[in-house]
Amino acid sequence: MIYQSRSKIIEDNPIGKGLDALRTSFHSICEGANVFPTPDALGQLEHEDLQNLTLDLLYALRNLPAIRLLQSKSGHGSLRSDLLRLMSAAASDGFDFDRITPLLNAAIANDPDDTLIWDQVYIAVTESTPPPRLIASSLQQTPWQHTTSGFVNSSEYREDVDPVLMLELGPLYVGLRCLRETFFGVVAGLEAASETVFQKCVEGSNPLFGTQGWNDWPAGAKEKDVVAWFGDLIPKLEAFARDCDSAPTFRRKLLAQPKTPLLGSTGKRSMDIGFVNDDFTYDPKAERDSRYRWSHVLVPGELKSNPSADIPSIARIDIATYAREVLSAQDTRRFVLGFTLCGSLMRIWVFDRLGGIASEGFDINKDGLQFVSTILGFLWMGEEELGFDPTFMTANGQQFIEIERNGSKERLIIDEVMKRPRCIAGRATTCWKAHPNGNPQTILVIKDSWQYPERDEEGELLREATEKGVVRVARYYHHETVKVRGMDDDIQKRVRKGLDVTTAANYRPGRSGPTPNTTSAPRQGRSNSTAGVKRSSSQAGAPLPPSKRTCSISPTKAGSDTLLNRVHRRVILLDYGKPIYKASSRVALLTALDGYISINNLMINEDDSNPSWHSFLIDLDLAIKEHRDGASGARGKTGTRAFMAIGALLGEQHSFMHDLESFFWVLFWICIHYDGPDKTRVVPEFNQWNYITIDSLG
Structure with a gap:
């Protein structure tokens, strides 16, 4: 009766x-704060x-009519009195915003x-004993981050x-004062040529540029x-620049x-404007090979x-969005330069793995x-x-x-790209099939990634x-930190x-890196549809999970203002296979599922002439030593959320049960999304599993 x-x-x-007014303020x-205005943004706000x-x-x-009419949670008075107590608590320093x-x-x-909304007001005003605080484990966890590299099917x-x-x-x-000079200053002769070309733009009775x-x-x-x-101006600028000694031959x-x-x-994406090499002829009526691809784009705009x-x-x-497509389509691209032109306001952009x-x-x-x-710089820059x-x-x-390797130089020939993730920021792990020069029978896998140091x-x-003879893990051949011009390749110093970035116009202390994508909503109001969410472990008769917490964060590093960095690391492996979802039969698939956990990390080898493991794990990016004392200090880790155990999504301490559950999700996903190898x-x-919030997915 009360509910009615x-x-x-x-x-x-x-x-x-x-x-x-609240939504406008949000x-x-x-x-x-430079974040997208969605509910997930709450986890990124200070x-x-x-x-x-x-x-x-x-x-x-407090000012809504219903607040004076709705009954207090205690049964005495109106809900407004409960709300006033909550307002007082929210204004204090120790308030737990997970509650709101x-x-x-x-x-x-x-x-x-x-x-x-009113149901959540009643929940928020309820005074309850705080749940017991989780004692930090000797093995603290790094928070998960939601990235576009985890999208599957x-x-x-x-x-x-x-x-x-x-x-x-x-x-x-935005607003980094020296960005243009830093990236364009390395172009030989650009400054002098630009002055010469611009002088020609302002000369004559009908100049290109006037008052x-x-x-x-x-x-x-x-x-x-x-x-x-643009189409009319750029040929004129190029013509003015042809007499400059520094003009490139390409x-x-x-x-x-x-x-x-x-x-x-994957989705249909067009690009407003950009620059490409001149060695490609576009034919709109021709087949796909004569149409522009993202792999042709050098500079998006x-x-x-x-x-x-x-x-x-x-x-x-x-x-x-353009930068993500370019990085995804070009397997040796470390970063992307681009530009925006809003009205006559122009900015130069750099997108990298941070x-x-x-x-x-x-x-x-x-x-x-x-x-x-700027335009001549984009036209004249070398590929590096x-x-x-x-x-x-x-x-x-x-x-x-x-x-x-072993005191001598080796040349490795690239045979094909095996894997390139579709993302901007993150590890961006890319794999190539390769072989030593003159020895095509030895198949290698080159694996590049951008790791937190x-x-x-x-x-x-x-x-x-490899030295300890661990089975079904890709065997080691070589590893190194990639060097560019004799220096370790990283984001902060090399890219x-x-x-x-602390000099950027919108830099705010304490926001030097991403925040784990967590939400704190109670697990209530779950949809009855089983297609939209994962089935919780409690439904399978397992013990109920503890109430949700945010993921563990390194107490010494994750909250600091230290600027993030990523280092370009290269690992070369002796085992080669194909992703598990390309298995030729159900038998081969189930045989391979005797180990580890993601459709791109599990490899299968059905070639009798290939000496690699029959099935093996290729990815130890997030592996840790068993007796590590604490969290690595990295700000976050990524993964394919569709294959994660529910407990892992909700921030529980990792256990082997999570691994077993991940096996199920991998097999489940393959059965639904694949009718055969190709x-x-x-x-x-x-x-929607690729996009919805962690709490909804769990």
């Missing part, structure tokens, strides 16, 4: 626009922002449900991918007009097909008509010289300056790398496993060339 009375009160007194805070949001919400609820997060999630939802619609990509990238630092800027700049800066303007050209999807992406679009949720997520950084914005109609220098890995070389039609080196772990499909009911 509550329902009637809620129905007769709708919230309506009563929480609109979007404003997210924009200032304590002060979260406290302000909470108080805004509670003050808004489900209510915040309900309030900022795109399609808010009044009943759910996904349709990759933008509305699903964009929120996860923003979580993956973390803060996008109001570029004379043919389109009013309103509509996309099609700006594309046409040629590049503008790619401007904003309505035509490029080949090579995003156009918007209004400078106000230069924010995370508009232009910045669009250019990041995320994205950008230059100060400049008005191309006020600083014509900088614009000319554009982000390609110089340790991959080509000679006599063969691609190869060279290593120092705090982590144990995978190569050392594999060498130890970003020492640029200090027959895969997207199943809509399970596509």
Whole structure:
């Protein structure tokens, strides 16, 4: 009867626009923090922002008509008195915001449900004894992060991918003063040539650049007009530059097909504008081989008509989407340079395995010289300056790398790409099939990844496993930290060339790295559909899991302002196989499932002439030594969430039971998504497992 009375009160007194101010405040805070405004963003906000949001919400609820009519949780008085006590607690320093997060999630939802909001208010105001605090284990865990590399059998619609990509990238630092000089200053003769070319732009009776800027700049800066303007201007700039001694012998050209999807992406993706090599002829009526692909793109660009679009949720997520496609399609790309042009406001972007950084914005109609220098820089840069890995070389039609092993140099010939993840930030583990020069019978696997320097080196772990005769783990051949121009290849010193993100216009202390993607909503209101969520272990008769906590974090490092870094490491293995989902039969599949845990980490060998293990684990990226004393100090780890045990998703201490459960999810996924070695499909009911929050997935 009480529940019916509550329902009637809620129905007769709708919230309506009563929480609109809260949602506006939430979007404003997210924009200032450079995070995508979704419920997952709550886990990335600072304590002060979260406290302000909470108080805004509670003050808004206090003024709603229903609050005076709904009965107190205690049965005496109205719910308003309970809310006032909660407001007092929320204003204190020791308040546990996990208690309020489900209510915040309900309030900022795109399609808010009044009943759910009031139910969460009742939960939030309930005074309860705090659950026992988990005692830190001797083996603390690194928090999980949600990234786009974990998508499997996904349709990759933008509305699903964009929120996860923003979580993956973390803060996008903009306004770095020396970024253009740092990346363009290495182009030989660019500064002098730019001045010469710009001088020609301002000369004559009908100059290209006048007192109001570029004379043919389109009013309103509509996309099609700006594309046409670029197409007309760039050949003129190139013609002015031909007399410069530093002009390169290679040629590049503008790619401007904003309505035509490029080949090579999972979802249909087109790009507004960009630069490609001049050695490709496009034929729109021809077959796929004569159409542009993401693998052709050297520099992506995003156009918007209004400078106000230069924010995370508009232009910045669009250019990041292009960068993700370029990095995914080009297996030796270390980073991607790009640009946004919002109205006449231009920024230069760099996307690497830590995320994205950008230059100060400049008005191309006020600083014509900088614009000319930027365009010529994109046209003149060598491949290494554009982000390609110089340790991959080509000679006599063969691609190869060279290593120092046992005191001598070895050349390894690249046969094919085995695996390239679709992501920007993260380990980005890439594998190639290869063989020693002159010895094609010896099959090797080259495995590159970008690791947090705090982590144990995978190569050392594999060498130890090989020396001890561990079975069904890929055998060790060689490992090294990749060197570029004689220096260890990393993000901070080699890719970003020492640029200090703390000088960025939007840098905020304490936000130097990503925050684990966790939510703290109680496990209530679970959908009855079993397709949208994993079946909890309690449903299988196992003990109920403990109440949810955030993942363990290193007490000495994870909360510090130390800037993140990733190091480029290379491991070479003696065992080669194909991913388990390409098994030729059910028997082969089940035989291989005698070990370890992800469709891309489990390899199977059905070639009798291949001396590799019949099935084996190729990935020890996140392995640890058994007797390690504490967490590595790395800020996060990634994984394919569809294959994770529910307890692992919810932050439980890892155990062998989680591994056993992962076996089930791998087999489950293969059965649903594969009809044979080369027959895969997207199943809509399970596509959402790639995107939904951890609490919903669990």
